[in-house]
Amino acid sequence: MGQHDSLTVSLRVNGEPHDIALDDPRVTLLDLLRERLGLTGSKKGCDRGQCGACTVLVDGRRVNSCLSLAISLDGSEITTIEGLAQGDTLHPVQAAFIAHDGFQCGFCTPGQIMSAVGLIREGHAGDDPERVREAMSGNLCRCGAYIGITEAVLDAQARMASDRQGEAA
Template structure:
Protein backbone atom coordinates (compact mmCIF):
# COMPACT_ATOMS: atom_id res chain seq x y z
CA UNK A 1 0.00 0.00 0.00
CA UNK A 2 1.44 3.29 -1.04
CA UNK A 3 -0.80 5.26 1.31
CA UNK A 4 -2.04 7.40 -1.53
CA UNK A 5 -5.71 8.40 -1.56
CA UNK A 6 -7.89 7.09 -4.42
CA UNK A 7 -7.85 9.38 -7.43
CA UNK A 8 -11.28 11.03 -7.58
CA UNK A 9 -12.35 14.02 -9.67
CA UNK A 10 -13.00 17.33 -7.92
CA UNK A 11 -16.52 17.94 -6.62
CA UNK A 12 -17.21 20.52 -9.33
CA UNK A 13 -16.24 18.05 -12.05
CA UNK A 14 -18.44 15.32 -10.58
CA UNK A 15 -21.40 17.70 -10.54
CA UNK A 16 -20.66 18.77 -14.09
CA UNK A 17 -20.46 15.17 -15.31
CA UNK A 18 -23.76 14.38 -13.60
CA UNK A 19 -25.39 17.38 -15.20
CA UNK A 20 -24.13 16.35 -18.62
CA UNK A 21 -25.43 12.82 -18.18
CA UNK A 22 -28.86 14.13 -17.16
CA UNK A 23 -28.88 16.46 -20.14
CA UNK A 24 -28.00 13.63 -22.54
CA UNK A 25 -30.74 11.41 -21.11
CA UNK A 26 -33.34 14.13 -21.39
CA UNK A 27 -32.23 15.11 -24.90
CA UNK A 28 -32.44 11.49 -26.03
CA UNK A 29 -35.96 11.16 -24.68
CA UNK A 30 -37.09 14.41 -26.31
CA UNK A 31 -35.63 13.30 -29.67
CA UNK A 32 -37.33 9.91 -29.40
CA UNK A 33 -40.70 11.54 -28.75
CA UNK A 34 -40.24 13.97 -31.64
CA UNK A 35 -39.23 11.30 -34.18
CA UNK A 36 -41.56 8.47 -33.20
CA UNK A 37 -44.59 7.87 -35.49
CA UNK A 38 -47.86 9.09 -34.05
CA UNK A 39 -49.25 5.56 -33.74
CA UNK A 40 -46.22 4.43 -31.75
CA UNK A 41 -46.44 7.38 -29.40
CA UNK A 42 -50.18 6.81 -28.97
CA UNK A 43 -49.70 3.15 -28.15
CA UNK A 44 -46.99 3.85 -25.61
CA UNK A 45 -48.31 7.11 -24.14
CA UNK A 46 -49.52 5.50 -20.91
CA UNK A 47 -46.03 4.19 -20.23
CA UNK A 48 -44.27 7.39 -21.30
CA UNK A 49 -46.49 9.92 -19.56
CA UNK A 50 -44.46 10.03 -16.35
CA UNK A 51 -41.12 10.12 -18.17
CA UNK A 52 -42.20 12.91 -20.51
CA UNK A 53 -43.70 14.88 -17.60
CA UNK A 54 -40.34 14.60 -15.86
CA UNK A 55 -38.64 16.21 -18.84
CA UNK A 56 -41.16 18.98 -19.33
CA UNK A 57 -41.92 20.30 -15.87
CA UNK A 58 -45.20 22.16 -15.77
CA UNK A 59 -45.40 25.70 -14.45
CA UNK A 60 -48.25 27.44 -12.65
CA UNK A 61 -50.00 30.07 -14.78
CA UNK A 62 -52.70 32.55 -13.75
CA UNK A 63 -54.44 34.43 -16.56
CA UNK A 64 -57.64 36.36 -17.10
CA UNK A 65 -59.11 35.41 -20.48
CA UNK A 66 -62.16 37.35 -21.64
CA UNK A 67 -62.98 38.20 -18.03
CA UNK A 68 -62.65 34.63 -16.76
CA UNK A 69 -59.79 33.80 -14.41
CA UNK A 70 -57.88 30.58 -15.04
CA UNK A 71 -55.36 28.82 -12.79
CA UNK A 72 -53.43 26.40 -14.97
CA UNK A 73 -50.38 24.16 -15.12
CA UNK A 74 -48.62 24.40 -18.48
CA UNK A 75 -45.40 23.24 -20.06
CA UNK A 76 -42.85 26.03 -20.60
CA UNK A 77 -42.81 25.41 -24.36
CA UNK A 78 -46.58 25.90 -24.89
CA UNK A 79 -47.48 29.03 -26.85
CA UNK A 80 -50.31 31.33 -25.90
CA UNK A 81 -52.02 30.35 -29.16
CA UNK A 82 -51.99 26.64 -28.31
CA UNK A 83 -53.11 27.34 -24.75
CA UNK A 84 -56.13 29.28 -26.00
CA UNK A 85 -57.09 26.74 -28.65
CA UNK A 86 -56.13 23.39 -27.11
CA UNK A 87 -56.54 24.00 -23.38
CA UNK A 88 -59.32 26.61 -23.19
CA UNK A 89 -61.23 25.71 -26.35
CA UNK A 90 -61.17 29.26 -27.74
CA UNK A 91 -60.73 28.33 -31.39
CA UNK A 92 -61.72 31.72 -32.78
CA UNK A 93 -58.01 32.63 -32.63
CA UNK A 94 -56.58 30.92 -35.72
CA UNK A 95 -53.29 29.18 -36.33
CA UNK A 96 -52.08 30.32 -39.73
CA UNK A 97 -48.36 30.44 -40.43
CA UNK A 98 -47.42 29.78 -36.76
CA UNK A 99 -44.43 32.09 -37.35
CA UNK A 100 -45.80 35.55 -36.65
CA UNK A 101 -46.14 36.48 -40.31
CA UNK A 102 -49.86 36.29 -41.09
CA UNK A 103 -51.57 37.84 -38.05
CA UNK A 104 -54.40 35.27 -37.91
CA UNK A 105 -53.57 34.57 -34.26
CA UNK A 106 -53.75 38.19 -33.07
CA UNK A 107 -55.12 38.71 -29.55
CA UNK A 108 -54.94 41.54 -27.01
CA UNK A 109 -52.69 41.16 -23.98
CA UNK A 110 -53.28 43.93 -21.43
CA UNK A 111 -54.87 45.88 -24.27
CA UNK A 112 -51.94 45.51 -26.67
CA UNK A 113 -52.21 43.37 -29.81
CA UNK A 114 -49.76 40.48 -30.04
CA UNK A 115 -49.20 37.46 -32.25
CA UNK A 116 -50.12 34.69 -29.84
CA UNK A 117 -48.12 32.11 -31.81
CA UNK A 118 -44.91 33.94 -30.83
CA UNK A 119 -45.80 34.42 -27.17
CA UNK A 120 -45.07 31.67 -24.65
CA UNK A 121 -48.05 31.10 -22.40
CA UNK A 122 -45.95 31.28 -19.22
CA UNK A 123 -44.80 34.82 -20.06
CA UNK A 124 -48.39 36.01 -19.70
CA UNK A 125 -48.79 35.16 -16.03
CA UNK A 126 -51.11 37.62 -14.30
CA UNK A 127 -52.11 39.32 -17.55
CA UNK A 128 -55.51 40.04 -19.11
CA UNK A 129 -56.08 38.45 -22.48
CA UNK A 130 -58.89 39.23 -24.90
CA UNK A 131 -59.70 37.00 -27.86
CA UNK A 132 -62.26 37.43 -30.62
CA UNK A 133 -64.76 35.58 -28.40
CA UNK A 134 -64.42 38.33 -25.80
CA UNK A 135 -65.20 41.33 -28.02
CA UNK A 136 -68.97 40.99 -28.17
CA UNK A 137 -71.17 42.03 -25.26
CA UNK A 138 -73.46 39.04 -24.97
CA UNK A 139 -75.55 38.99 -28.15
CA UNK A 140 -74.43 42.48 -29.12
CA UNK A 141 -71.51 42.44 -31.54
CA UNK A 142 -68.60 44.82 -31.19
CA UNK A 143 -68.90 47.77 -33.62
CA UNK A 144 -65.88 46.46 -35.55
CA UNK A 145 -67.52 43.07 -35.98
CA UNK A 146 -70.68 44.75 -37.27
CA UNK A 147 -68.65 46.91 -39.66
CA UNK A 148 -66.81 43.90 -41.09
CA UNK A 149 -70.15 42.25 -41.81
CA UNK A 150 -71.62 45.41 -43.31
CA UNK A 151 -68.64 46.04 -45.60
CA UNK A 152 -67.95 42.39 -46.50
CA UNK A 153 -64.52 42.58 -44.87
CA UNK A 154 -63.94 38.86 -45.33
CA UNK A 155 -64.41 36.01 -47.80
CA UNK A 156 -63.14 32.67 -46.51
CA UNK A 157 -63.08 34.14 -42.99
CA UNK A 158 -59.95 32.39 -41.76
CA UNK A 159 -58.01 35.62 -41.16
CA UNK A 160 -61.03 37.60 -39.97
CA UNK A 161 -60.64 37.19 -36.21
CA UNK A 162 -57.05 38.39 -36.38
CA UNK A 163 -58.00 41.25 -38.71
CA UNK A 164 -60.74 42.41 -36.33
CA UNK A 165 -58.51 42.20 -33.26
CA UNK A 166 -55.83 44.26 -35.01
CA UNK A 167 -58.41 46.73 -36.30
CA UNK A 168 -59.77 47.37 -32.80
CA UNK A 169 -56.25 47.90 -31.47
CA UNK A 170 -55.37 50.08 -34.45
CA UNK A 171 -57.96 52.68 -33.55
CA UNK A 172 -56.95 52.60 -29.88
CA UNK A 173 -53.32 53.18 -30.93
CA UNK A 174 -54.33 56.24 -32.94
CA UNK A 175 -53.19 54.80 -36.26
CA UNK A 176 -56.43 55.04 -38.24
CA UNK A 177 -56.24 58.64 -39.42
CA UNK A 178 -56.07 57.88 -43.15
CA UNK A 179 -56.40 55.02 -45.59
CA UNK A 180 -52.63 54.97 -46.06
CA UNK A 181 -51.99 54.83 -42.33
CA UNK A 182 -54.55 52.05 -41.85
CA UNK A 183 -52.96 49.99 -44.60
CA UNK A 184 -49.51 50.51 -43.11
CA UNK A 185 -50.45 49.53 -39.55
CA UNK A 186 -52.63 46.60 -40.70
CA UNK A 187 -49.85 45.22 -42.90
CA UNK A 188 -49.07 42.49 -40.37
CA UNK A 189 -52.45 40.89 -41.07
CA UNK A 190 -52.61 39.02 -44.35
CA UNK A 191 -55.85 38.34 -46.23
CA UNK A 192 -55.20 35.84 -49.00
CA UNK A 193 -58.69 36.50 -50.40
CA UNK A 194 -57.76 40.16 -50.99
CA UNK A 195 -60.55 41.85 -49.02
CA UNK A 196 -58.28 44.76 -48.08
CA UNK A 197 -60.41 47.65 -49.49
CA UNK A 198 -63.45 46.43 -47.57
CA UNK A 199 -61.41 45.98 -44.39
CA UNK A 200 -60.17 49.56 -44.67
CA UNK A 201 -63.74 50.82 -45.19
CA UNK A 202 -64.90 48.96 -42.08
CA UNK A 203 -62.11 50.43 -39.97
CA UNK A 204 -62.75 53.94 -41.25
CA UNK A 205 -66.45 53.72 -40.42
CA UNK A 206 -65.75 52.63 -36.84
CA UNK A 207 -63.10 55.34 -36.52
CA UNK A 208 -65.70 57.90 -37.67
CA UNK A 209 -68.16 56.78 -35.02
CA UNK A 210 -70.24 54.56 -37.27
CA UNK A 211 -70.42 56.99 -40.16
CA UNK A 212 -69.20 55.91 -43.62
CA UNK A 213 -65.94 57.54 -44.70
Protein backbone atom coordinates in the same frame (compact mmCIF):
# COMPACT_ATOMS: atom_id res chain seq x y z
CA MET B 1 -36.89 21.38 -14.30
CA GLY B 2 -37.76 17.76 -13.55
CA GLN B 3 -39.78 15.52 -15.79
CA HIS B 4 -42.95 15.79 -13.68
CA ASP B 5 -42.74 19.43 -12.68
CA SER B 6 -45.37 21.78 -13.96
CA LEU B 7 -45.67 25.51 -14.02
CA THR B 8 -48.86 27.47 -13.50
CA VAL B 9 -49.79 30.55 -15.44
CA SER B 10 -52.56 32.89 -14.25
CA LEU B 11 -54.39 34.77 -16.96
CA ARG B 12 -57.62 36.76 -17.29
CA VAL B 13 -59.08 35.67 -20.61
CA ASN B 14 -62.09 37.62 -21.84
CA GLY B 15 -62.69 38.77 -18.27
CA GLU B 16 -62.53 35.29 -16.73
CA PRO B 17 -59.65 34.26 -14.42
CA HIS B 18 -57.79 31.07 -15.34
CA ASP B 19 -54.99 29.26 -13.51
CA ILE B 20 -53.54 26.80 -16.00
CA ALA B 21 -50.91 24.16 -15.27
CA LEU B 22 -48.37 23.94 -18.08
CA ASP B 23 -46.57 20.64 -18.63
CA ASP B 24 -44.22 22.37 -21.07
CA PRO B 25 -42.88 25.93 -20.59
CA ARG B 26 -42.68 26.27 -24.40
CA VAL B 27 -46.47 26.24 -24.96
CA THR B 28 -47.57 29.28 -26.91
CA LEU B 29 -50.48 31.49 -25.99
CA LEU B 30 -52.18 30.41 -29.23
CA ASP B 31 -51.99 26.71 -28.35
CA LEU B 32 -53.11 27.39 -24.78
CA LEU B 33 -56.14 29.35 -26.01
CA ARG B 34 -57.12 26.80 -28.65
CA GLU B 35 -56.26 23.50 -26.98
CA ARG B 36 -56.65 24.16 -23.26
CA LEU B 37 -59.39 26.80 -23.16
CA GLY B 38 -61.34 25.80 -26.28
CA LEU B 39 -61.13 29.32 -27.73
CA THR B 40 -60.62 28.41 -31.37
CA GLY B 41 -61.41 31.82 -32.89
CA SER B 42 -57.72 32.69 -32.98
CA LYS B 43 -56.36 30.81 -35.98
CA LYS B 44 -53.06 29.06 -36.56
CA GLY B 45 -52.05 30.28 -39.99
CA CYS B 46 -48.30 30.40 -40.55
CA ASP B 47 -47.30 29.68 -36.90
CA ARG B 48 -44.37 32.08 -37.49
CA GLY B 49 -45.84 35.52 -36.73
CA GLN B 50 -46.10 36.49 -40.38
CA CYS B 51 -49.82 36.27 -41.19
CA GLY B 52 -51.64 37.78 -38.19
CA ALA B 53 -54.41 35.15 -38.08
CA CYS B 54 -53.60 34.52 -34.40
CA THR B 55 -53.74 38.17 -33.28
CA VAL B 56 -55.17 38.75 -29.80
CA LEU B 57 -54.92 41.63 -27.35
CA VAL B 58 -52.57 41.23 -24.39
CA ASP B 59 -53.12 44.03 -21.88
CA GLY B 60 -54.72 45.97 -24.76
CA ARG B 61 -51.80 45.54 -27.18
CA ARG B 62 -51.91 43.59 -30.44
CA VAL B 63 -49.87 40.39 -30.15
CA ASN B 64 -49.21 37.43 -32.43
CA SER B 65 -50.21 34.70 -30.01
CA CYS B 66 -48.25 32.06 -31.95
CA LEU B 67 -45.01 33.82 -30.98
CA SER B 68 -45.89 34.49 -27.33
CA LEU B 69 -44.96 31.96 -24.66
CA ALA B 70 -47.91 31.57 -22.32
CA ILE B 71 -45.66 31.42 -19.25
CA SER B 72 -44.23 34.87 -20.06
CA LEU B 73 -47.70 36.40 -19.85
CA ASP B 74 -48.46 35.44 -16.25
CA GLY B 75 -50.88 37.99 -14.80
CA SER B 76 -51.90 39.40 -18.19
CA GLU B 77 -55.35 40.32 -19.49
CA ILE B 78 -56.05 38.50 -22.77
CA THR B 79 -58.87 39.44 -25.13
CA THR B 80 -59.76 37.11 -27.99
CA ILE B 81 -62.39 37.42 -30.70
CA GLU B 82 -64.75 35.46 -28.43
CA GLY B 83 -64.56 38.26 -25.84
CA LEU B 84 -65.51 41.21 -28.04
CA ALA B 85 -69.29 41.00 -28.33
CA GLN B 86 -71.44 41.94 -25.36
CA GLY B 87 -74.10 39.22 -25.40
CA ASP B 88 -75.88 39.55 -28.75
CA THR B 89 -74.43 43.03 -29.37
CA LEU B 90 -71.47 42.95 -31.70
CA HIS B 91 -68.42 45.10 -31.08
CA PRO B 92 -68.43 48.08 -33.50
CA VAL B 93 -65.47 46.60 -35.41
CA GLN B 94 -67.30 43.28 -35.85
CA ALA B 95 -70.41 45.10 -37.11
CA ALA B 96 -68.30 47.21 -39.49
CA PHE B 97 -66.61 44.12 -40.97
CA ILE B 98 -70.06 42.71 -41.76
CA ALA B 99 -71.37 46.01 -43.16
CA HIS B 100 -68.34 46.51 -45.42
CA ASP B 101 -67.81 42.88 -46.53
CA GLY B 102 -64.44 42.86 -44.79
CA PHE B 103 -64.05 39.11 -45.24
CA GLN B 104 -64.61 36.33 -47.72
CA CYS B 105 -63.48 32.92 -46.48
CA GLY B 106 -63.26 34.25 -42.91
CA PHE B 107 -60.09 32.46 -41.82
CA CYS B 108 -58.13 35.66 -41.20
CA THR B 109 -61.12 37.63 -39.90
CA PRO B 110 -60.68 37.08 -36.13
CA GLY B 111 -57.06 38.25 -36.35
CA GLN B 112 -58.02 41.15 -38.62
CA ILE B 113 -60.74 42.27 -36.20
CA MET B 114 -58.51 41.97 -33.12
CA SER B 115 -55.76 43.91 -34.91
CA ALA B 116 -58.28 46.60 -35.90
CA VAL B 117 -59.55 46.89 -32.30
CA GLY B 118 -55.98 47.29 -31.07
CA LEU B 119 -55.15 49.78 -33.81
CA ILE B 120 -58.16 51.93 -32.95
CA ARG B 121 -57.33 51.79 -29.23
CA GLU B 122 -53.78 52.89 -30.04
CA GLY B 123 -55.23 55.95 -31.76
CA HIS B 124 -53.27 55.37 -34.96
CA ALA B 125 -56.19 54.80 -37.33
CA GLY B 126 -57.24 58.38 -37.98
CA ASP B 127 -59.18 58.82 -41.20
CA ASP B 128 -56.33 58.01 -43.59
CA PRO B 129 -56.84 54.75 -45.53
CA GLU B 130 -53.10 54.51 -46.25
CA ARG B 131 -52.24 54.70 -42.54
CA VAL B 132 -54.81 52.01 -41.79
CA ARG B 133 -53.41 49.74 -44.53
CA GLU B 134 -49.89 50.25 -43.19
CA ALA B 135 -50.92 49.62 -39.57
CA MET B 136 -52.84 46.48 -40.59
CA SER B 137 -50.06 45.19 -42.87
CA GLY B 138 -49.17 42.39 -40.43
CA ASN B 139 -52.55 40.78 -41.11
CA LEU B 140 -52.70 38.93 -44.40
CA CYS B 141 -55.88 38.01 -46.31
CA ARG B 142 -55.54 35.34 -48.97
CA CYS B 143 -58.87 36.36 -50.48
CA GLY B 144 -57.78 39.99 -50.96
CA ALA B 145 -60.64 41.61 -49.00
CA TYR B 146 -58.40 44.55 -48.14
CA ILE B 147 -60.70 47.28 -49.48
CA GLY B 148 -63.57 46.11 -47.26
CA ILE B 149 -61.22 45.64 -44.31
CA THR B 150 -59.87 49.19 -44.64
CA GLU B 151 -63.38 50.63 -45.02
CA ALA B 152 -64.52 48.66 -41.97
CA VAL B 153 -61.64 49.92 -39.81
CA LEU B 154 -62.24 53.54 -40.85
CA ASP B 155 -66.00 53.24 -40.26
CA ALA B 156 -65.60 51.58 -36.86
CA GLN B 157 -62.97 54.11 -35.80
CA ALA B 158 -65.28 57.01 -36.73
CA ARG B 159 -68.28 55.43 -34.94
CA MET B 160 -66.27 54.70 -31.81
CA ALA B 161 -64.82 58.24 -31.78
CA SER B 162 -68.30 59.78 -32.09
CA ASP B 163 -69.61 57.45 -29.35
CA ARG B 164 -66.79 58.61 -27.06
CA GLN B 165 -67.58 62.26 -27.83
CA GLY B 166 -71.25 61.57 -27.08
CA GLU B 167 -70.33 60.02 -23.72
CA ALA B 168 -68.10 62.99 -22.83
CA ALA B 169 -70.84 65.54 -23.58
